[in-house]
Amino acid sequence: MSLRNTINASVSPKGSLETLSQREVQQLRETGSGSVYALFRQCALAILNTGSHSDNAKTILEAYPDFEVKIHQQDRGIRLELLNAPADAFVDGEMIASTREMLFSALRDIVYTQSELENQRVDTETSQGLTDYVFHLLRNARTLRAGVEPKIVVCWGGHSISSEEYKYTKRAGHELGLRGMDICTGCGPGVMKGPMKGATISHAKQRILGGRYLGLTEPGIIAAEAPNPIVNELVILPDIEKRLEAFVRVGHGIIIFPGGAGTAEEFLYLLGILMHPDNAELPFPLILTGPKSAATYLQQLHAFIGDTLGEAAQKRYTLIVNDPTEVARQMAAGIKAVQQFRRERNDAFHFNWLLKIDGSFQHPFEPTHANMAGLNLTRNQPLHELAANLRRAFSGIVAGNVKAHGIRLIEEHGPYEISGDKDIMQTLDRLLQAFVEQHRMKLPGGSAYVPCYRVVT
Template identity: 55%
Template sequence: MNKVAHTTIRPARSLNLLSQDEIHKLSSPSAALHKLFRDCALAILNTDSQQDDPEEIFNTFADFDVRFVLQSRGIVLEIFNAPARSFVDGKIIRGIQEHLSSTLRDIVYTDFKILSQQPETSAQITDSVFLILRNANVVRPNLPPNMVVCWGGHSISRLEYDYAKQVGYEMGLRGLDIITGCGIGAMKGPMKGAAVGHAKQQIKTGRYIGISEPGIIASESPNAIVNELVIMPDIEKRLEAFVRLGHSFIVFPGGVGTVEEIFYLLSILLHPENKQGIPLILAGPAACQDYFATLDAFLKKCFGDEIADLYHIITGEPEQVAKWSREAVDSVQEARRQSEDAYYFNWQLYIDPMLQQPFIPTHQNMAALKLFPDMPKHELAAQLRAAFSGIVAGNVKAFGIRQVAEHGPYQINGDPELMRAIDDLLRQFVRDKRMKLGQDASCYQPCYDIINAD
C-alpha cells in the first residue's frame, strides 16, 4: 500500500484559528477527540478506495497519525503515513484538503458547542442539527428550494450507477442541487451527473452536499464530487439533517442502509402530527423492476397496502424522474410560501423523539426491539429503522463488527410472519451482493439471528 511518510497541511479557510483548549483536546493522543479526528481524517484521505471494511482500513494504516502544530499564524496538521491516493506530486488534492478542514470544523464545533450543552428535548436536538448545519454554511437564507436528497447503496452495479448518474444529469439541467450520504455508488452517481448538467447550463454555484457521521465515514469515504461536507455527531442527527434540508427525495437501489433510511422517512410520514407529505420516489433502471417489486411487497407486508400512497416507483425513464423531482420541489416551494416556513430548513416537520435519540446497537438494545404489526405504524417504522441500523452496524461499522465478533450475532425478536419477511429480504440482499462491497455471498455470515421465525 503506497503511503506518504510525512507531510504538513494547513487547514483551509479559518479553521486554523483554534483556542488553546481546543488544540489541547485535539492534540493529546489519548484524548477521544484526537482519535475521532484521526479516524475521520484517515477515511477522507482514503477517498475513492475500494476498501469498505473499517477494520481493514485501520489495520492497513495502523501507523497513520495526525499531530497539531501550533504556529503564530494558527495551526498546521502534521500527517504521517497517509494514503498516497490523496496527493499529486507530493501535494494534497485541494478537495481533500477542504474535506479535512470541514471535518475539523464540525468535530470541534460539535464537541465544544453542541455536546457540551447536552441537548435532551426534541426541540433542542433539532436546534443542534440546525446549528451544526448553519456553522457549516449549509443552511442559507434567500435561496429558492432546489435540494434533492438521493439515497441508495454504495454497492451497486455499473448499470445502476450509470442510471443514477443520468438522473443526476437530468436534474442538473433543471437547476437542482444534490444531497447524499457522500460515498460512492448511488451517492456519487447523481452528483457526477448533476455536475455535468450544471456545467451545460453554465451554473457555477452547483451544490453537492455530503452528510456523514463518524461511525460510517470509514466505509463510505466522501467522494470527490462533494463540495460541501458535513460530519454530524451520530446517525440520528445525520438522518434528521437530510429531512430538514431536502425538498424532495429519490431512493435508488441499495441494501440494509438504504432500507434503514426509508423506514426513518416513512416513520415521519406516517406520524399523525405530520399533515404535509414529503415527495418520495423510488427509482432505478428497468432491470431493477424485481428489486422494487420485492421492496414494495415488503413495505406493504409491514404497513398494509396503503403505504404505497406515500411513494412513487419509476423504473427506467431518468428524464421522467428528474421532471418529477423538479415539479415536487416547485410544489414544496409553493406550500412553504403559503405557510411562511423557511425554504432552507423544514422547521414545521414533526420528528418523534424516538427517531432522534441515538440507537446504540448493543445486543441488549437489539433484543429489546419490538416488531409487531399491531403497533402504531409510525412506531413500527421507527423500530424497524433501529433494527436495520443495527444490521448496518454489524456489517460495516467498527463498533458493530466488534460487538458481533465478541458476543455473536444480534438476536432480533418480533412477529413470526414479519420476521420471516425481514429475513427473506435480507437474504435476497446477500444473494444480490447488496450487503457489502465485493463480498462472496456463498461464505457470508449474517450478523443477526431471527427469533420466532418458525
C-alpha cells in the same frame, strides 16, 4: 487490506477555518485515551483514503496503523502535520484540493460538536432541543443559505450496486442537474457518487457555476465509506440519527435508488416520519426508482413496506422503474409544491421547521446484542413507531456489516438476534435474504458475505 504507501506532510486550511482555542487544540493533541483525537484521526484517515474499494472501517484502520495527526496552533490559524498518511491523497507532494477541504471540514465539525456538548447548550431531553442542535451544526458548517429557492434533492441508495444501477443514478443526476437541482447524498461511493457525477455534467451544460454537492455523514459511516471527490460541502454529524434528520431538514425532496440494509434503514426512517399524523398534509416528494434490472429489488422493497406498514405508507412515495427523465420531472414538480407550501406558511426554504420528527427517530440507537434482541417488532404499536423500530433493526445490521464497533461486537458475541411477530419476521427475512443473494450487503470483490444477524421466525 495490506500496508499501503505513505507520506509525511504539513497542510493548512484552504479558505477559512475559525481559529481554535488552546483548549481545543489540546483536546485534539491528546493520544491514547483521548476520544476527540481518536475520532478526528479516524475521520481524517477515511478522507485521505478516498477512492478505496473497502467498506470495512476496521480493515482501513489496520492498513495504516502508524498514521498520526499533529495539530499546531499558529499566529495565522492552525496547521496539521500528517505522519504516514495515504500517499494517494497527494499529487507531487501536494494534497489534492478536495481532500484538503474535507479534512478541515471534519476538524471543524468535530471540534464544534465537542464544544457544544461541553458547554451544555444542547437540550437532549426534548425533540425541539435535538432539532435545534442539528440546525446549529448545519449553520456552523455554512450549509444553510437563507433566501435560496428550494432545489436540494437528497439521493439515497447503496454503496454496493451493479454497474447498470450506478449508470442509472448518473442519468437521473444528469436530468436533475439540467433542471437546476443540487444534489445531497451520504457522500460515499455507489448511489452517493453517481447522481453527483451526472449533475456535474449537466450543471456545466447549463453554465451553473455554483452547483452544490452536499455530503452528510457521521463518524461510524465515514470510517467505512470515504467521501467521493465530487463532494464540495462535507458535514459530519455526531451520530446516525442527527445525520438522518439533517437530510430531511435541508432536502426538498428525496429519491431512493437501489441499495441494501442502509437504504432500507433510510427509507423506513423517512416513511415513519411522513406517517406521523402531524405530517399528513405536508408535501414531501419521495420517489423509489431504479433501472429495469433492479425491478425485482424495487418490487421486493415495495412489498415489504406494504406487508409491514401497509398501503398508507406506500401512498407516501411514487415507484418509477427505468425512467430517469420522469423521475426528474416529478421531483421538480414536487419541489415547486414544497416551495408554494412554505411560502404560504412563512416557513424557511433552507430548513424544514414544519416537519414533525418524533423523539423515537432522534435518540441514538446503540446496536448492542441486547438492544437488537429487545426491539419491539410487533403490530401492537402505532405504524410510525413500528417504522422506527424496523429502522433500528436495519441500523444494527449496517453496524454489524461495516462499522468498526459493530464488527467487533459480532466477532466477540456472534450474530445479532432479531425477533417479533411471525409475519413481520418472515417478510423481513425474505427481504434480507434477497439482499444477500443480490450482493447488496457488502462491496463486491471481497470475501463471501457472512450475515451479522439471525432472524428468529
